[in-house]
Amino acid sequence: MLRTHDLNVMQDVESLFHxxxxxxxxxxxxxxxxxxxxxxxxxxxxxxxxxxxxxGLWCTALGFSEQRLVDAAxxxxxxxxYYQLFAGRANEPSIELSHRLIEKTxxxxxxxxxFANSGSEANDQAVKMIWYYFNAIGxxxxxxxxxxxxxxxxxxxxxxSLTGLAGNHMDFDLPIGDRVLRTASPSHYHYAKPGESExxxxxxxxxxxxxxxxxxxxxxxAAFFGEPVQGAGGVIIPPPGYWEKVQxxxxxxxxxxxxxxxxxxxxxxxxWFGCDAYQIRPDIMTVAKALSSSYLPISATxxxxxxxxxxxxxxxxxxxFSHGVTYAGHPVCAAVAIETLKIYEERDxxxxxxxISPHFLQRLQALESHAMVHATRGTGLIGAFELVQDxxxxxxxxxxxxxxxxxxxxxxxxGVIVRxxxxxxxxxxxxxxxxAQIDELFDKIRRALDLAHADARKxxxxx
Numbered sequence: 001m002l003r004t005h006d007l008n009v010m011q012d013v014e015s016l017f018h019x020x021x022x023x024x025x026x027x028x029x030x031x032x033x034x035x036x037x038x039x040x041x042x043x044x045x046x047x048x049x050x051x052x053x054x055x056g057l058w059c060t061a062l063g064f065s066e067q068r069l070v071d072a073a074x075x076x077x078x079x080x081x082y083y084q085l086f087a088g089r090a091n092e093p094s095i096e097l098s099h100r101l102i103e104k105t106x107x108x109x110x111x112x113x114x115f116a117n118s119g120s121e122a123n124d125q126a127v128k129m130i131w132y133y134f135n136a137i138g139x140x141x142x143x144x145x146x147x148x149x150x151x152x153x154x155x156x157x158x159x160x161s162l163t164g165l166a167g168n169h170m171d172f173d174l175p176i177g178d179r180v181l182r183t184a185s186p187s188h189y190h191y192a193k194p195g196e197s198e199x200x201x202x203x204x205x206x207x208x209x210x211x212x213x214x215x216x217x218x219x220x221x222a223a224f225f226g227e228p229v230q231g232a233g234g235v236i237i238p239p240p241g242y243w244e245k246v247q248x249x250x251x252x253x254x255x256x257x258x259x260x261x262x263x264x265x266x267x268x269x270x271x272w273f274g275c276d277a278y279q280i281r282p283d284i285m286t287v288a289k290a291l292s293s294s295y296l297p298i299s300a301t302x303x304x305x306x307x308x309x310x311x312x313x314x315x316x317x318x319x320x321f322s323h324g325v326t327y328a329g330h331p332v333c334a335a336v337a338i339e340t341l342k343i344y345e346e347r348d349x350x351x352x353x354x355x356i357s358p359h360f361l362q363r364l365q366a367l368e369s370h371a372m373v374h375a376t377r378g379t380g381l382i383g384a385f386e387l388v389q390d391x392x393x394x395x396x397x398x399x400x401x402x403x404x405x406x407x408x409x410x411x412x413x414x415g416v417i418v419r420x421x422x423x424x425x426x427x428x429x430x431x432x433x434x435x436a437q438i439d440e441l442f443d444k445i446r447r448a449l450d451l452a453h454a455d456a457r458k459x460x461x462x463x
Contacts, residue, residue: 002028002030003030006030012033018031019155036064039063040052040063041064050412050415051417051444053416053445055428057294058289058428059290059294060290061266061289061290061340062343062430063432066293069293069336076332085328093334094115097334098113100338101287102302104272108273109282111304113301114129115328115334116301120153120154120159123162124158129303130223130256132310132323135314136313142221145180145224145225146221147182148230149184149185151164151165151225157176160172161179181216183209185236186230186236198239198240206249218254223258224257224258226258229269233421234424235382237379258282258283258285259285262288266287270380271380283303284304286301287299291337291340292336296332298334298336352431354380356381357381372452381429383428385425386423386424387407389461390462407449416441416444416448418445
């Protein structure tokens with residue numbers, strides 16, 4: 001019910017429309033207004049406190065009250081609040097941050113960084129770099145891009161075209177053009193044939209990828225985009241051998257690999273990068289979100305020496321590399337990102353995530369005993385569970401039942417924030433979470449499931 005006496009709510013309904021929101025319903029209910037943050041918790045304008053089980057949007061790794069990030073921003077605001085990177089200009093924080101990022105990814109083959117503001121932009125400019133590169137080296141026919149079902153790469157026109165989720169395409173006239181090719185998601189749970197083992201499943205979908213390349217012609221395909229772990233597609237953990245075999249196919253066909261580390265970067269998997277966790281050696285990496293713990297917007301596209309040399313050749317021919325955004329390498333955002341990386345290192349939060357992961361995954365798996373949960377999956381400090389109406393048949397709830405939304409709203413009632421994705425509920429707490437808070441997280445999730453289950457039984461949806 002709309003709180004008509006509340007100025008914030010009324011102004012929101014009058015003036016703001018929200019991303020990823022049912023717009024008509026928003027006018028009826030108004031927003032949930034957050035006003036404070038404290039560690040892994042946030043508080044709304046009514047004084048209700050929530051454990052933020054999604055780190056905002058997979059991103060606030062250091063929680064919501066890290067004073068060092070506030071101080072880093074304040075210092076830089078006083079020193080130089082803005083300067084741009086066009087025409088060879090620079091600012092000190094952007095230089096230091098690029099150096100730190102390349103030092104962290106040199107073992108993965110990265111050589112140079114270009115900044116932007118969001119993961120969507122980082123992937124978008126990766127596409128432009130890829131096309132520019134192949135034009136520069138005399139292979140102008142290599143333009144097509146392979147992306148996966150359930151993949152998520154952003155919401156700009158190009159990055160949303162790469163995204164393999166129907167909701168990001170419907171009525172937006174996407175994907176654009178005919179340059180995006182779709183291949184299978186590595187989700188054994190959702191797409192394995194009856195009796196098909198994980199190894200057989202991997203062999204089949206990799207063979208399908210090879211067939212796609214043969215059908216289209218390797219000389220027309222520029223790159224393959226993939227998240228080490230698919231996030232918004234349902235926290236899809238790749239089966240053993242998947243990435244090894246995919247990379248072999250790409251290498252054989254001279255197809256670049258773009259690793260979208262927007263969610264998996266900076267400790268989420270218990271490694272600095274998802275590429276480390278799955279032995280991926282990309283040509284390009286995109287990072288954002290936890291780069292600054294999302295205290296300020298910043299992203300980067302990292303490229304190998306091979307790619308950078310091609311871009312350099314092209315810029316020499318064209319007189320300039322005509323790409324970049326106003327806020328690329330913004331000094332305040334970069335200063336906050338530098339401080340974020342320092343905190344990760346000083347507190348060994350990547351090691352902490354790795355060490356605490358077994359308890360997180362144990363509590364996650366224990367949800368399988370609940371009447372509404374069929375399966376769980378996770379790695380590091382990211383996980384998900386499948387919500388079902390019938391465990392024996394794996395039947396999911398009809399979208400009209402609203403049960404996924406009910407689990408989310410029940411979570412708010414008991415003080416925990418999770419995120420529904422299709423028939424999946426995702427969990428991705430801040431990296432600073434401890435054992436006791438993991439117990440609190442999953443205790444509250446179970447209570448939310450109990451409330452939703454009671455409603456499902458009342459509605460005759462479950463026995």
